[in-house]
Amino acid sequence: MKLKNKIAIVTGSKRGIGKSIALELAKEGAKLVISDVDLKECRDVCDEIKKIGSSAIALKCDVSKKRDVDNLVKRTIQKFRRIDILVNNAGVVLMKPFVEMTEKDWDFILDINLKGIFFCTSAVVKQMVKQKSGKIVSIASIAGEVGFMNISAYCASKAGIINLTRELALELSPHNINVNAVAPGIIVTKMTEGILGDKRAKEGLLANIPLKRVGRPEEIGRAVVFLASGDSDYITGHTLVVDGGWLAH
Numbered sequence: 001m002k003l004k005n006k007i008a009i010v011t012g013s014k015r016g017i018g019k020s021i022a023l024e025l026a027k028e029g030a031k032l033v034i035s036d037v038d039l040k041e042c043r044d045v046c047d048e049i050k051k052i053g054s055s056a057i058a059l060k061c062d063v064s065k066k067r068d069v070d071n072l073v074k075r076t077i078q079k080f081r082r083i084d085i086l087v088n089n090a091g092v093v094l095m096k097p098f099v100e101m102t103e104k105d106w107d108f109i110l111d112i113n114l115k116g117i118f119f120c121t122s123a124v125v126k127q128m129v130k131q132k133s134g135k136i137v138s139i140a141s142i143a144g145e146v147g148f149m150n151i152s153a154y155c156a157s158k159a160g161i162i163n164l165t166r167e168l169a170l171e172l173s174p175h176n177i178n179v180n181a182v183a184p185g186i187i188v189t190k191m192t193e194g195i196l197g198d199k200r201a202k203e204g205l206l207a208n209i210p211l212k213r214v215g216r217p218e219e220i221g222r223a224v225v226f227l228a229s230g231d232s233d234y235i236t237g238h239t240l241v242v243d244g245g246w247l248a249h
Contacts, residue, residue: 008022008025008087008228010089011035011063013034013087017187021220022045027052032055033079035060042060046058059076064111069123084133085135088117090113098152108153113157113158125175132176133176134175134178137227138180144159144160145162161181165180165181169237169238182227183242185215185247187216187220209245209246
């Protein structure tokens with residue numbers, strides 16, 4: 001098991017990609033901290049992890065609130081004494097033409113998608129520096145590399161994640177901390193069910209995907225396992241694109 005007894009925090013892990021990441025980490029032996037804004041759903045994920053044979057605790061956390069994040073990290077250390085893996089997964093999207101975008105809309109997206117990563121990473125890094133080891137994986141998107149209609153704030157936030165990953169890799173490498181990102185393409189989740197439920201819209205997306213299918217959440221989970229394990233010890237500052245070939249165009 002590649003991650004036996006490693007302690008991993010996964011933000012935004014009550015469902016979708018975050019949940020799948022947590023389950024894949026658990027299959028490799030990691031002990032999980034499941035965190036999201038809905039504690040009941042987090043506990044449900046913990047129950048699934050326990051059935052796999054690993055252990056997990058559920059902690060409520062809104063990553064846009066520093067107090068919540070500080071509590072998340074504090075309680076994780078109290079329980080497990082260390083943090084080996086941080087997966088910055090929590091994220092939201094808002095579809096709206098840029099000309100209609102308000103400051104409140106912009107701040108809502110950036111506060112969760114980008115400032116949330118700042119809060120979580122800065123809190124966890126203090127512990128990882130003490131340990132002289134750690135793996136940080138942030139979930140970006142191909143929307144950080146190319147434009148998509150009507151999600152300007154989301155695209156900006158994901159582009160920010162990609163370059164923040166590069167910068168943090170430089171700063172944290174002396175402490176033996178690897179910082180990488182995963183950029184999913186179109187994945188089947190609650191966030192995408194609306195557009196994937198529209199036949200014409202789905203066909204338009206598939207036309208841009210050489211593999212001619214959308215991705216599954218567990219495929220993102222497996223990419224995160226790789227970057228969180230010893231298999232990636234010589235990789236840092238990299239964004240692993242998992243998109244069926246979209247960016248190959």
